[in-house]
Amino acid sequence: MVWGLWQQAEQRDPFPVYDADPADPDCDVCVALVAQRTECYWLRDLSGAVDCNVEIRRHPHAGVYR
Template sequence: MAPETTLPEPVNLTDPYAHNDPAPSPDCDVCAELVKQGREARESGDLSKVTDCLVEISRHSHGRRT
C-alpha cells in the first residue's frame, strides 16, 4: 500500500490581520503614543513594529503599580 501524501480535508488558516488589538487606556499618554506609532508602522508596512507596539500596550501598566 502506498503512503498517503495528501490531507483528507483542506487546511483552514486564520487571517493574520484579523485579531483583537489590546485596548489602550484612554487616559494614558504612553498608550496614545504607542497607538500612533503602531498606526504609522501599519501604514508603512512594518508589521514587526506593529506587533511590538501591540505587545507593549498589552503589557503596559497604564500608570498603575504592579
C-alpha cells in the first residue's frame, strides 16, 4: 500500500487563536468581552474570538501602561 504525502503530514491549525493578556476581573467591560469570546469559541467563530482578544488588549485601565 502506498501512502500519499497528505496522509503523512501532521495536520495543524495554520492560524491558532491565542487568548489576550489576562483581563481585569473587576472591570465590567473585560468581563463582558471574556463572556463574548467564550461564546464565539463555542460557536466556532474564530474571527469574533480574535476581535474580542484585540478589544481586551486595547481596553484602557486606570494606572496600567501598555
